[in-house]
Amino acid sequence: MTEHAKHRLSSKDYVMVFLGLMVLTGLTVALSYTGLGEGMRTFLAFAIASAKALLVALLFMHLRFEPRPIIIFAVTPVVLAVLFILAISPEVGVVR
Amino acid sequence: MSVVTFGVALFCSFGTALAGGPWLPENVSTIGEDIDHLYRVIFVITTIMFVLTQGVLVFFIFRYRQRPGRRAAYVHDNATVETVWTVVPGIILLVLAVYQWNAWADAKIRAPDSDEAIRVEILAQQFEWNIRYPGPDGVFDTQDDLTMKNQLYIPRGKPVLVQLRALDVIHSFFLPNLRVKQDVLPGPRNTILLWFDANKSGTYEIACAELCGLGHYRMRGQLFVYTPEEFETWLENKYKAKTPPADWGWGWEDGV
């Protein structure tokens, strides 16, 4: 399977991804200077960061072309990490 | 030989379990009744599971030991029994979990009205319980507060509202006879509200249940449960006995 992945992406594709990442970075920096509310700003910042991470993982890291075992090992920790971060937030933050 | 040893040993632990029954200490609080009830319910359910599984185990050990001329059966799956022993315990456990919610809410979520409750502040530190009543003015942190060390007095049959806080490390406020336990967190922003009542007069113990240093084992206090009248008199006597802070405006002066 890796054999196929090798030539799926050309240098031009990589440059396109790169430009996408640059635009998103610019966007998130620009947003941070606007007067948006705290909640909205945080949400947008993380939405953009996730989009960027997805771009890097899927295309730079070729995850899109990988077989199932690798995809499982890429997705599981992310799910678990999100779960952990959410589960401990009301605890330390709101209640005490 | 070893089969017999094994069987005997199993039956010994078995017997103790049944004979021992629930081994809880005397209970003197309302929430304690619920907790003891739940303890017994779980005790019954787990004992049934225990007897069932251990009984089957011992029975199989005897029944299916190797004997000449008999070959083991080639069976390795049975959808019906497998479904039954997944679904039945599943239902039991789910019901059991939901069955706990009410008592838990009484213990830690639904606080009593603070108007009818006695209010106490407890500040834990290595290795003492500092206990404080608001004094006649009903306000904490004023001159007339009544402070005690390691001794908590409460009236019988009245809810007690406690604010807990620690000065240094984590402690845990434990009243074995009232089935109350709550960790006490250090730091001014970590005050915890706790409530309980006692329905029998007497002297009980306060224990620290969280490792808090080398004196953890001796961080012991006493809980005195009085009748409401006794409690009032005790409180009044304490207030009277308390010498008011002398404010003469005259320190020790040099060069007199």
Add this chain to the structure above:
Amino acid sequence: MTNDPQANQVVRAPIHDEPPHPEPTSFWRRWVFSTNHKMIGKQYMMTSIFFLFVGGFLAMLMRWQLAYPWAEIPLIGKLLFPDSGGSMPPEFYIMLVTLHGTIMVFFVVAPLLVGGFGNFLIPLQVGARDMAFPVLNMISYWVFFLSGAVVLTSLFVTGGGAAGGWTVYPPLSVLKEAVPGSGLGMDLWILALGLMWVALTLGSLNFLATIINMRAPGMSWFRLPLLTWAQFVVAVLLLLSFPVAAAGLIMMEADRLIGTSFFLAHGLEIADMAVEAAGGGSAILWQHIFWFLGHPEVYVLILPAMGIVSEILPVFSRKPIFGYKAMVVAMVSIMGLGFIVWAHHMFQAGLNPLMAMAFMTATMMIALPSGVKVFNWLATLWRGSLRFETPMLFALAFVSLFIIGGLTGIFMAALPVDIHIHDTYFIIAHFHYIVFGGSIFAIFGAIHFWFPKMFGRLMSESAGKIHFALTFLSFNAVFFPMHMLGSQGHLRRIADPTVYDYLRPMQDWNVFITLSAFVLGAAQLIFLWNFVWSIFRGKRAEANPWRANTLEWSIASPAPSHNFEEIPTVHRWPYEYSSNGGGERDWIEQAEPITVEASGPVEEGEPA
């Protein structure tokens, strides 16, 4: 196994076998810095057995103090504590508790099951010549060794070893003034656990790659022995839970070393001295972080033991394991649920009470897959033909004792009941039933069972049986009464139970427990003798002394250095006992091509 459409496809797996190179001859490469998974497995095993005796010795000291508080310790008291006339000071007691817990969990049971049996058996059971990354494997062992050396050193530094309990809750463990053990001893504790993280991560990485990628032709997922499945699940648990704790360890060391305050709130005071820290941190945060590792870790201690029992029971019942797929599903669900129940250790810690209810429900649900496993083991015995060699005795005892330990878990999972029994000996009883009655019993069984494959000799049966009987009886005598003490409210981690009026009437039980514990400790010396003696003098073993099916039994005992002459082709699942296909014999090994004409129902998917 039945109904596995992929089983046949896998046979065309592209494994290119190369003739194995000769074994290294230099002493260092062969015995010390070996990259052979079997040598590494044995190294892990020997080291952990050493630590079992260290941890057990600490337990004996603890038990002495609990039965006879502040009495002079016999023989060594005057040596250790000349100032106090031979009795231990209270800070020494909590250091014992802390290091007993730490050593037993991280340096005995986990490395024995994972490092020892995992390393030794995984390549053998999947049909590979070695691990995927043999060099990483060697590094893993030596990092573990270093970690062990650090933890032993910490016992002897000024202030003593860590004394905050094996859970090292801050601020106690962060503030040097809070307890003597929070000095250098605590730094070494953190270092040791950090090294452990590296060792276990390298190990699990290796296990996962090996199990996923190096299975022999025909070894489909549902033909893996259950022990290998367990190791797979455990590797995932370790891989994903330990790093979170590692982040916590870094933050804790930063709090101690460079004055951050991740775990320190504003305005702390110790002995009327204000603590100098910026504050704003949270003590509960550490508990989340620790138990996010800690709870998966306890399943690390039990799942391979369950796998071991699932291997031993069929062999000595001459019957296939019952409900193979259900066993696999159960293990995977224990893993999944195991990641999301950690807060049941924090029910009384000031957790959001609503959140606690969610965690209680998840915790209760773990009894479900555990129950499925128990029922499947029992059904495996049903209509079997049971032989009672030592490994079988330990496996049967495992089932019995695991049930007890598991059922007491239900009491603590129940939120209101946990209010009363949290931090009492009820919990101590619960987990010793599982970690000693479960894991250690399974380990003893496994050592007796795989000893021939490791050393080419059998352990003594009679010594094994005496060891078993004594251990089983004294174990129950030690830990069963603790349920009772705990229900009465007997606190954990207290150096002197007689301080409390309500505990004094029960002091006789403490004496009884202590005396039983000494018997238990002495019984382990029989094991030690049997182990060492059998390595040199035991009866020589044939290739397959137990008439078992898994791949490791198809090669010579002890296993040759490159495992298989030729990578085997796997034809069936590992539990083909007493089927008609074997003719006179009541077992058919996994790699055996069918030789006897099947006379009864043949499994589907079987190359007929």
Add this chain to the structure above:
Amino acid sequence: MSSTGAHRLLPIGVTGIDNRKLGMWIFLASEVMLFAGLIGSFVNLRAANLVMMTEAAGLLNRPLGALNTFILITSSLTMALAVGAIQRGNRERLRLFLLLTIILALAFMGVKAVEYGQKFSHHYTAHTNLFFSFYFIMTGIHAFHVLVGVIVLSVVLAKANSQKMDALVVENVGLYWHFVDVVWIFLFPLLYLT
């Protein structure tokens, strides 16, 4: 990382994946959880100390942070191109892009050093307050990963002409490097922008 010693094993397994690549992804899975521990702690203690944390975050040098983000993303591009180069067998281009990646990584560290210097000169250190504790610990651990990356990249560059250096080694280093980039993609908004 390839197997050595007595038991030489060919790395392609039953799944058709190279052992080394599988191993790298498994390793990255555990790395994700390491940063999850840190980020989880940060998110929660931030919520508990919201005012202080946001005020302190305002003290960071946002333009420099953005600059570093650009640098790191560019280095990801050059890394991807380096992998593409060796996959096509072009070792000249491989060397070029590896060199560029290393230079960008060093530039990242340089900017980071300037930032640290600014903070120290204003006496903002790890024990000033919780925010700076997180700032230094998280960026410190990340910088350590960058440093490891630089070392590994340099080794690969030095051996770029050797035939033992197959595409997979470069791909693996690339995977690691992109992961380091992803971590920064999250740290940047977390610390600088919210």
